[in-house]
Amino acid sequence: MGDAATGEVTELLQQLIRNRCVNDGTPESGDEARSAGTLHAYLEGSGLDVERFESRPGRESLVTRIEGTDPAAPSLLLLGHTDVVPVNEDRWTRDPFGGELVDGVVWGRGAVDMLNLTASMAVATRRLAGRGFRPRGTLIYAAVADEEANGTFGAAHLADHERDHVAADYMITETGGFPISLGGDVALPVLVAEKGTMSSRLRVTGTPGHGSMPFGADNALVKAGEVVRRVGAYEPATRIHDQWRAFVEGIDIPAELAEPLLSEEGFVEMCAAIGPIGRMAHACTRTTITPTLVHGGSKLNVIPDTVEIGLDIRTLPGDGLDEVRAMLDDALGDLSDDVEFVPGHVIDATASASGTPLWDAIARVTEQFYAGAPLVPVMMPGATDARHLRPLGTVSYGFGLFSEAISLEAIATMAHGDDERVDVESLGMVTEMWEQLAVDFLG
Numbered sequence: 485m486g487d488a489a490t491g492e493v494t495e496l497l498q499q500l501i502r503n504r505c506v507n508d509g510t511p512e513s514g515d516e517a518r519s520a521g522t523l524h525a526y527l528e529g530s531g532l533d534v535e536r537f538e539s540r541p542g543r544e545s546l547v548t549r550i551e552g553t554d555p556a557a558p559s560l561l562l563l564g565h566t567d568v569v570p571v572n573e574d575r576w577t578r579d580p581f582g583g584e585l586v587d588g589v590v591w592g593r594g595a596v597d598m599l600n601l602t603a604s605m606a607v608a609t610r611r612l613a614g615r616g617f618r619p620r621g622t623l624i625y626a627a628v629a630d631e632e633a634n635g636t637f638g639a640a641h642l643a644d645h646e647r648d649h650v651a652a653d654y655m656i657t658e659t660g661g662f663p664i665s666l667g668g669d670v671a672l673p674v675l676v677a678e679k680g681t682m683s684s685r686l687r688v689t690g691t692p693g694h695g696s697m698p699f700g701a702d703n704a705l706v707k708a709g710e711v712v713r714r715v716g717a718y719e720p721a722t723r724i725h726d727q728w729r730a731f732v733e734g735i736d737i738p739a740e741l742a743e744p745l746l747s748e749e750g751f752v753e754m755c756a757a758i759g760p761i762g763r764m765a766h767a768c769t770r771t772t773i774t775p776t777l778v779h780g781g782s783k784l785n786v787i788p789d790t791v792e793i794g795l796d797i798r799t800l801p802g803d804g805l806d807e808v809r810a811m812l813d814d815a816l817g818d819l820s821d822d823v824e825f826v827p828g829h830v831i832d833a834t835a836s837a838s839g840t841p842l843w844d845a846i847a848r849v850t851e852q853f854y855a856g857a858p859l860v861p862v863m864m865p866g867a868t869d870a871r872h873l874r875p876l877g878t879v880s881y882g883f884g885l886f887s888e889a890i891s892l893e894a895i896a897t898m899a900h901g902d903d904e905r906v907d908v909e910s911l912g913m914v915t916e917m918w919e920q921l922a923v924d925f926l927g
């Protein structure tokens with residue numbers, strides 16, 4: 485990769501970080517119009533037609549395309565998001581929205597989730613357009629709002645209301661492509677599936693009373709404390725499903741390590757013993773229920789009669805409301821009767837097949853960066869915008885490319901964590917990879 489492209493992607497990433505498109509989950513947050521503007525300014529002038537779509541004030545997504553010459557040839561959508569999650573500024577070594585470049589590393593919220601990919605996809609698209617790339621299949625680039633909430637104002641909005649602009653046979657979004665090595669040769673993960681979500685609440689009820697006389701009170705907050713403890717301690721059953729098996733069998737690891745990864749017996753103990761990667765192994769092999777929010781109480785001297793606990797629930801394929809309800813009953817035991825389960829919006833787990841023509845193209849192209857490294861299919865514990873595209877019939881993967889400086893552990897700790905940062909070498913690599921992939925796959 486020329487230094488020019490690496491410089492371009494680095495600069496564009498720094499700008500996107502500085503735009504501070506923080507999505508706190510409220511419709512008013514995000515303000516992705518800023519980054520849509522940055523990307524628009526970057527892309528125009530290269531012969532590309534850029535369109536912007538506003539789903540509500542400030543929530544803008546951008547789409548551009550290089551039209552293919554053969555309507556029968558498969559199309560490819562490169563989809564990045566422009567929003568980021570909030571930060572706890574005190575815990576960062578550097579300004580999370582400064583986009584500082586220090587010793588070949590760009591610092592800032594979104595550096596690996598996923599402004600790095602959003603920027604590199606834009607640079608690749610612009611460079612292809614700039615040199616008159618005329619593929620057989622259409623290349624679409626989209627930079628969307630609101631991935632960090634539910635995609636309502638971004639990918640879901642486009643899929644529902646602007647389908648013609650984003651419909652594609654194949655799609656790539658975050659993330660994957662961080663070299664994994666568990667004691668053997670390097671493998672590159674491709675996200676082919678993601679768990680479902682069921683953001684829900686537990687309503688804990690008690691009896692109101694005066695805070696000055698707590699003895700024998702039916703305090704909903706005290707009960708909620710025990711409810712949180714029990715849900716937090718609950719361990720849903722380990723399930724070694726086909727997706728997990730394909731992943732473990734796809735990476736090159738010694739048998740003594742592979743065996744426990746494929747055995748339900750003792751699995752949780754093993755996760756505890758293998759560090760940050762254990763957290764991912766644990767999440768990939770069960771439905772998880774995580775208490776993350778609490779709302780309750782009205783006044784300091786009033787014993788609360790209602791407390792609500794927010795639950796981040798991530799389901800494996802096959803687990804629906806009934807299964808989750810049964811797990812909660814199990815977790816709560818004799819407290820079940822005092823607690824009402826209020827299910828939220830349910831989005832089922834989704835998956836795309838590996839071994840497609842796009843899969844093969846990724847394998848050919850990545851061979852030049854990581855020779856001999858196989859692609860391995862992975863289920864993602866979190867959700868991406870792929871869940872909005874898969875129902876349209878789009879084969880959707882999560883992929884990118886990172887240097888060996890970025891490990892699976894690093895990604896797992898930095899994404900949504902502190903001191904998020906990415907090396908410039910990774911930015912150059914991934915930009916070149918998108919260019920080569922577009923040429924290889926779209927012809």
Ligand SMILES: [Zn+2]
Nearest residue numbers: 597598631658
């Ligand atoms: Zn993301």
